[in-house]
Amino acid sequence: MIGIEEKQLAILVDKAINEMLSEDQAKLFSYTKKINHPNIYSFLQLAGDRKLTRSFWSSNSNDVTILGAGQAVTIQAEGQRFRSIENDWNELLKRATIHNPFEKQGTGIVGLGGFAFDPKKESTHLWRNFPAGQLTIPQVMVTIVDNQCYLTFNMYLHTNDHGFQLMEEYKELESYLLGESNFLKQDINMIEKKEVNPQQWMHTVQKATEEMKTSITNKIVLAREIRLRFDKRADIPSIIRKLLETQSNSYIFAYEIDGDCFVGATPERLVKVEGNKLFSTCLAGTAPRGKTTKEDQKIAEDLFTDPKNRKEHDYVVQMIRKAVERYCTNVDIPSEPQVYIYKTLQHLYTPVTAKLMNSNSIFSIIEELHPTPALGGTPREESMSFIRNNERLDRGWYGAPIGWLDSNNNGEFAVAIRSAMIQGTEASLFAGCGIVSDSDPVSEYEETNIKLMPMLSVLGG
Structure with a gap:
């Protein structure tokens, strides 16, 4: 059953779709709202259980923590990777519809990702899934900033999409990811x-x-x-938890592509x-x-x-x-x-x-x-x-x-x-x-x- 908030969102989505009809171009729709603090490890575990690509970031001063699940849009580059991704990012934002009354750091449309150290060096099988540069805009994202928690969902809209159908799918995904998973830390030997x-x-x-x-x-x-x-x-959520417990004044990151996960505490x-x-x-x-x-x-x-x-x-x-x-x-x-x-x-x-x-x-x-x-x-x-x-x-x-x-x-x-x-x-x-x-x-x-x-x-x- 779709509630009042979802109905209002469905209307906003349909409005964004109608605006696209004259442009004949797909666009990103982003909506941010305030929520109670979820269990971040449960969120990551549930995302993994559903085979959703996961991203994680926590700054060394703990002022911004970002969790991502799924891929609404992925921007990749090989050659001039910094300029190429910047151009694609700016073009994406130009066409996007963003509903974010808070405008806090790490809310709204957020791209998480990174770059290769040296794209001129031939890549090996170890890094087969990681291109010279990539940013992912998650489908569902949780941001913790200034001790407040925000949920952002991002949808890449096409002209034949329907707002109410998308809202039903989103509501189910939100309910699933913010639910309890009985997360247990799994140590590896x-x-x-x-x-x-x-x-x-x-x-x-x-x-x-x-x-x-x-x-x-x-x-x-x-x-x-x-x-x-x-x-x-x-188990990636367990590794992140241990890094947060033992490397609290470092940047903790995890970025997943096709099952491989690059993780660290820098x-x-x-x-x-x-x-x-x-x-x-x-x-x-x-x-x-x-x-x-x-x-x-x-x-x-x-x-x-x-x-x-x-x-x-x-x-x-x-x-x-x-x-x-x-x-x-x-x-x-x-x-x-x-x-x-x-x-x-x-x-x-x-x-x-x-x-x-x-x-x-x-x-x-x-x-x-x-x-x-x-x-x-x-x-x-x-x-x-x-x-x-x-x-x-x-x-x-x-x-x-x-x-x-x-x-x-x-x-x-x-x-x-x-x-x-x-x-x-x-x-x-x-x-x-x-x-x-x-x-x-x-x-x-x-x-x-x-x-x-x-x-x-x-x-x-």
Whole structure:
């Protein structure tokens, strides 16, 4: 039985369909309303049970959490991926009908997704379902912002659709996803761990140090992979729950395509935009946590004064400054970093704030910043060329921008590190580190082990 609200919505949908008749073009219809807080794990589990594609995002300050189920529209790109997706996104919004009286961050039409680290490198079977760039606008989306909860549903309308029929289908889906699923956290046990060519990776590190002694290249970031096998199929809602419990000051993300799920807990923001306000982060230089407060403080002091880590961090600061100044005014970057403490690691951290100039978008900033020296190296072209020709790993979306943007000119993208590609009963985990001319391959290998810990512990390692 359709209620008063659904009847009113059906009328709005029919009005949007009638407006399309003269245009002869499909369009997106989006409606947002306030709801009580649902069980987010139940929502994700029920979406998975119905084979709906799932998306998840939680910012490191917990100010925005987004859950997506299903695909109303998917935007993909291969070549000029940032500009192509920006153009398609803008065209989609031009034709869309949006009913959103709240206009809070992450409400209205929201695209969630990400990009490949280097589309010029040939993709392998591991990333077969993940294109060079993709944004998904979910059918049903829950946004938690400012301690309030909003439900948005999106429909891609065609001229032969009927409002009341669509409302019946939507009401059934909403009732199902917001129902209780008796969600139980399912732990998985790792039964096999395989390091992918560690000796070869250390040999590549040595080769990179030799390259830097005879070239203009100052830093090359090299990543490696480990493969895990579990005793049963990995449960994505349980993994997200564990990440939220253990990595609370990181960005938690999950993005699913055709059953494969890229999931992670990254400390590194690439860019955040609120209207014309821009925020970015310089994060480079890593050390472990101590076992005691005194040991923690000593490690933090050593990290802050270590020449290699300070040099690596400064590369990132200077590059981000140059990129942001090209598109922004009022750029504010502190002269020295601070040590930011996470659950298992410590990092050198410098915040960046600025005002975005007119006509520039979050895509402009992403294209200018990616990859930062923290994930590629410096100079960019030379370091990327070395990675492309020598690194055996297919990074896919690892180390690349992942996040969201909305129809209210807000958005946030993080750098997808501390991450894993989950495929049923198997997973690939990734970690990298910045190589400079005096890097020691064994020490760099140990640093990647430290960086693998957050995801490894969540996945039963």
